[in-house]
Amino acid sequence: xxxxxxxxxxxxxxxxxxxxxxxxxxxxxxxAPALNGSEYALAIARAEEDQALGRLLPKAExxxxxxxxxLTYQNRPASEYAGIRAGLNVVQPLFDLQSYLLxxxxxxxxxxxxxxxxxxxxxxxxxxxERYVNALxxxxxxxxxxxxxxATEQQLKRVTAMQARQLALITDLxxxxxxxxxxxxxxxxxxxxxxxxxxxLRELTGDAVSHLQAARLDVPxxxxxxxxxxxxxxAGQNPELLALRHAVEAARRSITAYRAGHLPRxxxxxxxxYSDTSFNNQQSLPYDVGSASVQATLPLYEGGxxxxxxxxxxxQRGLSAARLEQKxxxxxxxxxxxxxxxxxxxxxxxxxxxxxxASEKSRDAMKKGYELGVVTIVDLLAAEQQLSAARKSQRLxxxxxxxxxxxxxxxxxxxLADELVQLNNGLLNT
Numbered sequence: 001x002x003x004x005x006x007x008x009x010x011x012x013x014x015x016x017x018x019x020x021x022x023x024x025x026x027x028x029x030x031x032a033p034a035l036n037g038s039e040y041a042l043a044i045a046r047a048e049e050d051q052a053l054g055r056l057l058p059k060a061e062x063x064x065x066x067x068x069x070x071l072t073y074q075n076r077p078a079s080e081y082a083g084i085r086a087g088l089n090v091v092q093p094l095f096d097l098q099s100y101l102l103x104x105x106x107x108x109x110x111x112x113x114x115x116x117x118x119x120x121x122x123x124x125x126x127x128x129x130e131r132y133v134n135a136l137x138x139x140x141x142x143x144x145x146x147x148x149x150x151a152t153e154q155q156l157k158r159v160t161a162m163q164a165r166q167l168a169l170i171t172d173l174x175x176x177x178x179x180x181x182x183x184x185x186x187x188x189x190x191x192x193x194x195x196x197x198x199x200x201l202r203e204l205t206g207d208a209v210s211h212l213q214a215a216r217l218d219v220p221x222x223x224x225x226x227x228x229x230x231x232x233x234x235a236g237q238n239p240e241l242l243a244l245r246h247a248v249e250a251a252r253r254s255i256t257a258y259r260a261g262h263l264p265r266x267x268x269x270x271x272x273x274y275s276d277t278s279f280n281n282q283q284s285l286p287y288d289v290g291s292a293s294v295q296a297t298l299p300l301y302e303g304g305x306x307x308x309x310x311x312x313x314x315x316q317r318g319l320s321a322a323r324l325e326q327k328x329x330x331x332x333x334x335x336x337x338x339x340x341x342x343x344x345x346x347x348x349x350x351x352x353x354x355x356x357x358a359s360e361k362s363r364d365a366m367k368k369g370y371e372l373g374v375v376t377i378v379d380l381l382a383a384e385q386q387l388s389a390a391r392k393s394q395r396l397x398x399x400x401x402x403x404x405x406x407x408x409x410x411x412x413x414x415x416l417a418d419e420l421v422q423l424n425n426g427l428l429n430t
Contacts, residue, residue, distance in 0.1 A: 042113035052103035083277035101257030108250035115243035135197035217398040251317035341404035359390035
């Protein structure tokens with residue numbers, strides 16, 4: 001049902017030759033093995049809950065028997081006859097505290113499975129956003145290296161022509177040739193990394209991802225709403241945390257249930273029988289027998305199994321409680337880190353913008369200075385490298401915002417379809 005709601009929420013997205021977050025999610029959500037596994041686990045939990053409930057409901061059975069009989073008395077002729085027997089028995093538990101508490105324990109496990117399914121949905125969105133942004137980063141890195149390579153190759157052509165006329169130093173030519181070779185190697189590695197990033201997306205979607213829509217990184221990125229403590233409080237509703245709480249509750253109820261194994265079990269038994277034969281299938285007049293009884297069963301000794309089950313349930317509760325506390329601390333730390341990272345985005349973006357502007361001015365000045373002979377080619381190449389680094393820093397700062405926002409909403413249990421739409425709109429500026 002949740003998967004259907006996710007698809008409905010995303011149904012307004014338009015088809016495109018290039019993939020965006022929404023188109024990738026629509027493909028991933030219908031084939032993700034992790035989601036399928038969580039759904040099957042929930043189906044198992046619900047079936048086991050029905051089984052636990054069944055132990056408290058009436059049990060009815062009907063039986064029938066048809067026999068051919070031959071009766072022989074000494075010194076008498078044998079007689080042959082048919083016999084018919086039919087019976088109906090109904091058993092209704094009146095007092096079975098252990099079965100009732102085990103059913104309640106299984107209800108908690110079902111709730112745990114529901115939260116784990118929701119957590120799997122949010123994990124899929126988180127993984128998709130992270131890999132999508134990583135793929136955009138890799139593509140941008142190749143673009144930046146290619147731009148520096150083009151500028152350096154142009155400078156190499158100019159210096160080669162000048163050196164042929166003995167107007168440039170041979171060392172400058174060698175420096176440029178070495179830098180071009182280095183950039184070409186870096187570009188090969190970067191292009192390969194970009195392809196690997198697309199393959200990581202393929203792992204989520206189950207099919208090939210060849211092209212992504214370019215991101216718009218010139219739009220304002222707002223800090224998170226509310227205080228950091230408010231977000232930490234929201235993290236208490238994270239589905240992974242809620243699932244562990246249900247696990248603790250299930251173990252607690254199991255302890256009580258197994259302790260109830262020392263109590264009696266009382267059940268109502270109602271039956272009716274018809275037969276035209278008696279003891280040893282001897283022929284008799286047809287008769288009906290109806291009965292109603294109350295049966296009590298009190299366990300006396302089962303080889304220590306009951307106490308062993310109690311100890312196991314107590315250990316399971318301790319284990320679940322430890323995992324719950326570990327997850328709570330982890331979520332608090334991750335929530336605070338994501339909040340601070342997202343809150344720093346405006347200042348970080350402004351700083352990288354200033355860094356890029358200064359690097360562009362420095363590169364232009366170095367280029368002019370080299371033409372005038374007041375700086376060396378090494379200085380110019382360093383300025384080009386600094387400019388490329390500034391471009392990377394600017395784009396990484398923008399992408400970092402989306403990763404931080406995705407992480408923050410995931411920790412708070414709010415990384416749902418609507419937020420995915422907002423993230424996609426923020427990347428594409430739609």
